[in-house]
Structures are given as structure tokens and as C-alpha cells.
Amino acid sequence: MQEIKSVIDKNSKIAVLCGGMSSEAEVSMRSGKGCYDALQRLGYKNAEMVVVDKDIALKLKEGKYDYAFNALHGKYGEDGCIQGILEILKIPYTGCGVMASSICMNKEFTKRILSTNHDIIMAKSAFVKKGDDLFEKTKDLTYPLFVKPVSEGSSFGMTKVDKKEDLKSAYETALKYNDDVLIEEFIDGFFVTVGVLECEGHPFATEILEIRPKTEWYDFEAKYTSGMSEFICPARLSDEVTQKVKDAAVKAFETAGCRSVSRIDFMMKDDIPYLLEINTSPGMTTVSDLPAQAAAMGINYDNLVQLILNSAGLNK
Ligand SMILES: Nc1ncnc2c1ncn2[C@@H]1O[C@H](COP(=O)(O)OP(=O)(O)O)[C@@H](O)[C@H]1O
Numbered sequence: 424m425q426e427i428k429s430v431i432d433k434n435s436k437i438a439v440l441c442g443g444m445s446s447e448a449e450v451s452m453r454s455g456k457g458c459y460d461a462l463q464r465l466g467y468k469n470a471e472m473v474v475v476d477k478d479i480a481l482k483l484k485e486g487k488y489d490y491a492f493n494a495l496h497g498k499y500g501e502d503g504c505i506q507g508i509l510e511i512l513k514i515p516y517t518g519c520g521v522m523a524s525s526i527c528m529n530k531e532f533t534k535r536i537l538s539t540n541h542d543i544i545m546a547k548s549a550f551v552k553k554g555d556d557l558f559e560k561t562k563d564l565t566y567p568l569f570v571k572p573v574s575e576g577s578s579f580g581m582t583k584v585d586k587k588e589d590l591k592s593a594y595e596t597a598l599k600y601n602d603d604v605l606i607e608e609f610i611d612g613f614f615v616t617v618g619v620l621e622c623e624g625h626p627f628a629t630e631i632l633e634i635r636p637k638t639e640w641y642d643f644e645a646k647y648t649s650g651m652s653e654f655i656c657p658a659r660l661s662d663e664v665t666q667k668v669k670d671a672a673v674k675a676f677e678t679a680g681c682r683s684v685s686r687i688d689f690m691m692k693d694d695i696p697y698l699l700e701i702n703t704s705p706g707m708t709t710v711s712d713l714p715a716q717a718a719a720m721g722i723n724y725d726n727l728v729q730l731i732l733n734s735a736g737l738n739k
Pocket residue numbers: 546569571575576577578579581607608609610611614640641642688690699700
């Protein structure tokens with residue numbers, strides 16, 4: 424096991440931000456509790472769980488916190504909003520800064536930024552706004568397709584489309600979540616996800632987690648029903664392909680301007696990693712992906728929390 428040394432004064436007052444106003448508020452409470460418990464074990468006796476609501480700016484100001492540990496997910500917590508409040512209040516925080524958070528919240532804009540780096544491979548796609556000519560926009564794509572709202576998580580509003588006749592209804596399903604829809608060619612492969620952590624300013628990839636859902640793709644049911652997915656860590660990839668995925672993850676982290684921590688999802692086909700998205704505030708429950716990826720490389724949960732806390736304020 425690796426021991427991560429603290430660079431943060433143990434008497435610091437730390438706000439563990441959790442809950443929030445997104446569809447992932449409940450998961451965030453569990454992430455927050457996990458991080459808070461770890462901070463207590465690490466000796467940060469002045470850590471507190473701060474449940475985020477519309478009065479958060481006032482709570483943070485009055486609480487006179489030295490650091491914020493971001494355990495929020497989704498809207499307002501992962502999209503640059505809370506990061507903006509923390510910038511204004513001059514409270515150093517963990518995770519990505521305002522810009523990377525807001526870019527990565529949107530799957531289309533993530534792809535636009537990452538496409539500037541030719542080493543990063545992504546599925547061919549079309550960006551279709553509400554009111555656009557759906558069939559004109561997707562005419563160069565090869566079926567099956569995968570339709571998704573640009574800024575949702577948990578596989579919400581997503582549909583695999585095998586034939587043209589079914590595209591319209593899948594598009595309408597995605598439109599219920601966002602006005603902008605991303606339509607990708609379906610990558611008929613398997614799903615892997617890899618963490619990227621920053622230590623003393625240098626990003627490095629964790630072990631790769633391979634997830635084999637019992638469903639056709641990693642949908643909501645497979646994500647949140649115990650026993651519906653098989654988890655293999657490290658992923659069953661050759662050393663060469665493992666390195667390729669890790670390199671792609673670190674390159675994506677740097678290209679999108681991420682700092683501190685992120686978790687990057689890929690579909691693997693013919694040993695090629697097709698990048699799907701960057702999660703800038705990944706789940707930190709004790710059974711989440713990132714803690715499993717870190718554990719597989721000898722960084723246990725408490726040391727992972729220490730490592731992330733050490734990077735607070737790097738995202739300037
Ligand atoms: N282009 C694609 N081809 C095949 N499967 C995909 C594709 N895009 C997404 N998926 C499947 O949908 C799941 C969720 O997609 P993702 O883009 O990671 O969104 P979310 O934010 O919901 O995690 C992935 O884990 C994968 O199983």
C-alpha cells in the first residue's frame with residue numbers, strides 16, 4: 424500500500440461539499456460521507472460535511488473554511504457553478520476548475536476540445552439541436568447509432584438505434600433532457616473507465632476498470648442494480664493496450680484543462696480506445712469506480728482522499 428503524505432495542515436477547516444441540486448444528490452451524499460469519514464481517520468478533525476443548497480455561498484462565507492473538498496456530482500456541482508462560487512470566496516477546492524468543469528459537463532463540447540488532439544480517438548458523431556433537420560445532420564453516420572442528451576449522466580435519456588425508422592423517437596427521448604443531442608456511431612465493443620489523479624502537479628492514470636454489463640450496453644439498470652454488471656480491475660488488456668488507454672486518458676485530462684482528479688470513460692474495440700466522456704467529479708462512495716481503480720494500484724480509500732485533498736487549489 425502506498426502512503427500519501429499530507430501537504431495540508433491537519434487543523435485546517437475543511438468543507439466536504441455534498442448533496443446539491445442535481446439528479447445525483449443522493450449519490451453525492453454517499454460520496455461526501457465516505458470522504459468525510461476518511462478525513463476524520465486521516466486526522467482532519469475540523470472537517471465538516473456541508474450539504475449544498477441555494478444558500479451555499481452564505482454557508483461557506485460564514486463557515487470560514489480553509490479548503491473545500493468537492494464531493495458533488497452533476498448540475499451545479501460538476502459544471503463550474505460551485506467552482507465559480509469558491510473562486511469568488513477564495514476558498515481553494517479539490518477537483519477541476521471552472522473551465523474544465525463546464526466543458527466536460529457537455530459531451531459535445533468535450534469532443535470539440537479533444538478533437539484538437541489527434542491522438543485521442545472518438546466515435547464519429549453529429550450534434551443535433553432542437554429544431555435541426557435530424558436526418559440531414561446524421562446522413563453521414565453509419566448505423567447502429569447511439570443517441571444521448573449532451574449533458575446528462577447515469578445513462579439517462581440514451582438509446583441505441585439500429586435502423587433509421589427508430590431514430591426520431593430516440594432523438595425525442597433525448598430532447599426531454601436537453602435541447603442539444605449528441606448522436607454517435609455505436610461502438611460495438613466493451614466499456615472501460617480509468618481515473619486520472621494529479622500528484623505534485625503531474626497527472627497519472629490509475630488502473631483501468633473493465634465493466635461488463637449483463638444488458639447490451641451500460642444503461643441505468645446495469646449501473647445501479649447490484650449483480651447486473653461484472654467488474655474486472657485491472658482490465659483484461661495486454662500491457663501495450665493498457666498503456667495506450669492510460670496515455671489517452673492522461674492526454675484527454677490535459678487537453679481539456681482538467682486538474683486534480685477526473686475519471687474518463689472509453690469503449691474498447693479492436694484494441695482502440697474510443698473516448699466517451701470525462702467525469703470531472705467522479706463518484707467517491709466506498710464502492711465507486713475511482714476508489715476501486717486506485718486500490719488496484721495500491722492506493723487505498725483514505726490515501727486517495729488524501730491525494731485529492733493535497734491537490735486543492737492547483738486548479739487555478
Ligand atoms: N458511441 C457509443 N457506442 C457504444 N456504447 C456507448 C456509446 N456511447 C455511450 N455508450 C454506452 O452508454 C453508456 C453511458 O454513456 P456515457 O457517454 O459514458 O454517458 P453517462 O454520462 O451517462 O455515463 C456507456 O457506458 C456505454 O455503455
